Amino acid sequence: MIRRAIAHLVDAEGSTRAVGLLRILLVLIAWARCGRELLLFHHVDAPDRLAVAVSFYLSTTAMLVGWRSRISTLWAGLSVLAFYGYLGSLSGLFVRPRLYGHHVYLLSISILLLALTECGRSYSLDRWLAQRRGDAKPERGSLWGTRLIGLQVSAMYLWTAYDKLTAEWLSGDRILEIGLTLYTLSEPIPGSGVFAPVAAVGAVALELALVVGLWHSRARRWLLPAGVAFHALIYVSLSVQTFSVLVVALYLVFLDPDAVHETLDRLQS
Amino acid sequence: MPGRTARIAITAAFALFVFGGPFARRVLEVETHWLHPWAMYHSAYANVCEIELEEVRPDGSRERVDRFASISPPAVYPAPRHLGRVGNRAQAYEAVRAACEAAGEAPDVRMRLRCRVEGRGLVEVADGSENVCEALP
Numbered sequence: 001m002i003r004r005a006i007a008h009l010v011d012a013e014g015s016t017r018a019v020g021l022l023r024i025l026l027v028l029i030a031w032a033r034c035g036r037e038l039l040l041f042h043h044v045d046a047p048d049r050l051a052v053a054v055s056f057y058l059s060t061t062a063m064l065v066g067w068r069s070r071i072s073t074l075w076a077g078l079s080v081l082a083f084y085g086y087l088g089s090l091s092g093l094f095v096r097p098r099l100y101g102h103h104v105y106l107l108s109i110s111i112l113l114l115a116l117t118e119c120g121r122s123y124s125l126d127r128w129l130a131q132r133r134g135d136a137k138p139e140r141g142s143l144w145g146t147r148l149i150g151l152q153v154s155a156m157y158l159w160t161a162y163d164k165l166t167a168e169w170l171s172g173d174r175i176l177e178i179g180l181t182l183y184t185l186s187e188p189i190p191g192s193g194v195f196a197p198v199a200a201v202g203a204v205a206l207e208l209a210l211v212v213g214l215w216h217s218r219a220r221r222w223l224l225p226a227g228v229a230f231h232a233l234i235y236v237s238l239s240v241q242t243f244s245v246l247v248v249a250l251y252l253v254f255l256d257p258d259a260v261h262e263t264l265d266r267l268q269s
Numbered sequence: 270m271p272g273r274t275a276r277i278a279i280t281a282a283f284a285l286f287v288f289g290g291p292f293a294r295r296v297l298e299v300e301t302h303w304l305h306p307w308a309m310y311h312s313a314y315a316n317v318c319e320i321e322l323e324e325v326r327p328d329g330s331r332e333r334v335d336r337f338a339s340i341s342p343p344a345v346y347p348a349p350r351h352l353g354r355v356g357n358r359a360q361a362y363e364a365v366r367a368a369c370e371a372a373g374e375a376p377d378v379r380m381r382l383r384c385r386v387e388g389r390g391l392v393e394v395a396d397g398s399e400n401v402c403e404a405l406p
Contacts, residue, residue, distance in 0.1 A: 009280050101305075102307065151287055151288075156307055158291075163307065169310075177314050178314045180319050181314040182314070185355075186317060186353070
């Protein structure tokens with residue numbers, strides 16, 4: 001069993017369509033999340049911040065079109081990591097670093113790990129140029145990097161669930177407090193005595209199920225739609241910016257890449 | 270691509286980093302920016318109370334006080350999101366004062382108030398049994 005698990009993590013190969021698609025999605029999410037704060041005119045007075053901003057836009061543009069895909073993806077990951085660590089959490093650029101830091105951290109780690117995949121073999125300028133030269137490689141490659149992204153997603157669910165294993169959360173009070181803050185402006189919420197504890201326990205149960213269930217093909221069939229619905233609900237009801245769409249995009253790494261390839265083929269035809 | 274042994278070693282190290290890092294931050298209470306704690310909703314939306322005001326009429330009947338009726342929205346829109354939200358006891362008593370003044374002579378206003386205490390949730394401050402207008406400084 002351990003041998004199978006290790007082989008699943010480090011030996012797996014498959015279609016590169018999913019990672020090619022993820023490469024494009026992560027750039028769009030990075031622009032949505034970091035773009036405004038990295039607009040060049042914000043940083044003309046500070047060469048270090050300006051360098052990070054220029055690096056971010058150049059690297060993510062190359063990553064989007066798939067030019068020198070793995071190098072540009074690594075460069076983009078380092079740029080987002082610099083935004084998170086150097087400009088963000090440590091220097092106060094984020095308005096609420098303790099809340100929004102998660103988004104940028106997960107984004108930077110995911111982009112860096114994507115550089116370990118053959119993310120330029122599909123949907124890329126690299127592939128187009130290779131096809132013109134007549135030496136395009138098949139759209140297949142190692143999935144090791146996607147397994148590492150999967151580990152990061154599982155760890156995220158585990159520790160966010162751990163964060164909620166408190167009497168305050170499980171009683172529903174934290175959800176109620178969020179509702180009082182964002183929706184009713186301190187007025188009592190009808191029915192919250194039943195709804196809030198059920199929602200609180202349900203959220204923790206789902207997060208714990210996602211920690212391991214995403215790796216299991218039969219459980220994944222039920223948990224992926226539940227996870228998508230969960231993150232969609234959070235997106236429309238709370239202030240989570242791009243976090244929901246990022247996590248849902250990262251679900252791509254748990255899908256069978258050959259099945260994704262076939263689906264995309266069907267859609268394209 | 271690194272060799273298989275290197276991939277196994279890197280995977281093990283990465284797993285230790287992503288699972289063990291938050292463990293160090295959250296359980297062992299190691300203070301460092303290099304390990305991400307994943308502490309979501311731990312301190313967000315922290316300062317909030319649940320408040321309900323009722324005016325008791327001379328005939329004993331009760332009517333819910335609309336706190337927002339006495340709040341003037343700013344001339345410039347959009348109004349701040351926190352307008353009218355009660356975040357602590359002092360703000361609750363500001364709302365009580367406005368309700369007591371609006372109730373006229375010998376006002377009788379009852380307040381049910383629960384405010385957040387970190388780690389304990391919403392803790393009852395007032396249960397609505399007393400006329401809070403009499404308790405105003």
